[in-house]
Amino acid sequence: MNAAATLGLTEEARIRVAVDHVLRNLTAREAEVLRLRFGIGERVHSLQEVSVRLGIPPARILQIESRLFRKIRMTSVDPASPLRGWC
Numbered sequence: 001m002n003a004a005a006t007l008g009l010t011e012e013a014r015i016r017v018a019v020d021h022v023l024r025n026l027t028a029r030e031a032e033v034l035r036l037r038f039g040i041g042e043r044v045h046s047l048q049e050v051s052v053r054l055g056i057p058p059a060r061i062l063q064i065e066s067r068l069f070r071k072i073r074m075t076s077v078d079p080a081s082p083l084r085g086w087c
Helices: 003-024 028-038 047-054 058-075
Strands: none
Touching: 003 028, 028 047, 028 058, 047 058
C-alpha cells in the first residue's frame, strides 16, 4: 500500500470516529434519520422513503434533519474535526 492510500485510510478512520461521536449525541430517531438519508451503513434513502419507513410526515423528517445539523455543528467546533464544514 502506498503512502497516499494509507493517508486516505487514516482520514477515513478519523471521519468514522467523528461520525460515531456525532451519532452517540443524537436521539435514536435523529440517528436513524441521519443513517437513512445519508447512507451511513446502507444506501441513501429519499425523503419519501424515510417518511414511509419511520411512519412520520416528510415535513417532520426535515425538522429532524435541521435539528441534527445544529447538533452536529455544535459538536464539530474543533477546527481539526473531519466533519468541519460538512453541514
